[in-house]
Amino acid sequence: xxxxxxxxxxxxxxxxxxxxxxxxxxxxxxxxxxxxxxxxxxxxxxxxxxxxxxxxxxxxxxxxxxxxxxxxxxxxxxxxxxxxxxxxxxx
Amino acid sequence: xxxxxxxxxxxxxxxxxxxxxxxxxxxxxxxxxxxxxxxxxxxxxxxxxxxxxxxxxxxxxxxxxxxxxxxxxxxxxxxxxxxxxxxxxxxxxxxxxxxxxxxxxxxxxxxxxxxxxxxxxxxxxxxxxxxxxxxxxxxxxxxxxxxxxxxxxxxxxxxxxxxxxxxxxxxxxxxxxxxxxxxxxxxxxxxxxxxxxxxxxxxxxxxxxxxxxx
Numbered sequence: 001x002x003x004x005x006x007x008x009x010x011x012x013x014x015x016x017x018x019x020x021x022x023x024x025x026x027x028x029x030x031x032x033x034x035x036x037x038x039x040x041x042x043x044x045x046x047x048x049x050x051x052x053x054x055x056x057x058x059x060x061x062x063x064x065x066x067x068x069x070x071x072x073x074x075x076x077x078x079x080x081x082x083x084x085x086x087x088x089x090x091x
Numbered sequence: 092x093x094x095x096x097x098x099x100x101x102x103x104x105x106x107x108x109x110x111x112x113x114x115x116x117x118x119x120x121x122x123x124x125x126x127x128x129x130x131x132x133x134x135x136x137x138x139x140x141x142x143x144x145x146x147x148x149x150x151x152x153x154x155x156x157x158x159x160x161x162x163x164x165x166x167x168x169x170x171x172x173x174x175x176x177x178x179x180x181x182x183x184x185x186x187x188x189x190x191x192x193x194x195x196x197x198x199x200x201x202x203x204x205x206x207x208x209x210x211x212x213x214x215x216x217x218x219x220x221x222x223x224x225x226x227x228x229x230x231x232x233x234x235x236x237x238x239x240x241x242x243x244x245x246x247x248x249x250x251x252x253x254x255x256x257x258x259x260x261x262x263x264x265x266x267x268x269x270x271x272x273x274x275x276x277x278x279x280x281x282x283x284x285x286x287x288x289x290x291x292x293x294x295x296x297x298x299x300x301x302x303x304x305x
Contacts, residue, residue: 034266074258074259079261079263
């Protein structure tokens with residue numbers, strides 16, 4: 001996984017999704033890799049849940065909120081599963 | 092007589108409003124909970140005593156567990172290094188009963204302040220801090236903490252200078268978080284018990300910092 005990643009901007013993607021809307025389409029850097037976890041979008045429905053690598057991704061307030069950010073250099077870290085991430089330079 | 096009527100003005104003699112009896116119908120969730128619980132007991136899967144014991148065990152959890160871990164980290168640099176590298180393993184090393192908790196510990200430094208939120212629901216390190224405060228689960232805290240954390244922290248009485256970087260941690264998935272606050276000056280030579288006493292729940296959520304008594 002690239003160091004700079006973008007959260008996929010999928011809209012509706014099932015019910016038990018752990019990717020908050022405010023992070024979708026936003027670019028951040030991988031803070032650390034947390035290892036494999038069962039995909040919660042399947043696990044929540046007792047479907048066979050494949051392992052997804054989970055990352056902590058760090059976003060700046062400037063990236064999340066633009067010019068209205070309270071302090072542009074403050075950050076939000078969130079856990080995002082690999083299938084929700086793509087390299088930041090992907091088209 | 093100061094109080095002839097039991098419902099005079101809806102205010103009790105001690106000046107608090109009476110709480111009405113809960114005589115309304117059960118909600119769907121309440122009915123479901125009772126049905127599942129009774130079935131589990133009827134089928135011999137669990138006993139009522141086991142359920143009561145599990146509730147007692149959950150109720151017994153308190154921020155004192157987390158405070159003990161913070162105090163150890165303040166006094167034992169090698170433990171602190173292990174805590175930051177693998178929070179769950181270090182908590183178990185202290186004998187904390189953390190179940191399946193996957194713990195990430197984030198450290199406050201002179202130039203970084205950390206705070207915890209769960210914007211999606213109310214994920215919280217219950218095995219280390221007990222039940223979350225109501226405000227932690229409120230839509231207001233959950234939405235504002237990632238949008239304007241400095242204003243939220245100021246409302247808790249914590250005013251951070253602009254040169255201190257704020258790092259908010261959104262517990263979106265499998266990890267749970269506690270903040271390792273900075274050890275305050277003036278606590279040199281204190282015992283772990285003395286140190287643990289100034290580590291409050293709010294310090295470990297990151298909406299406060301430890302203060303010396305008095």
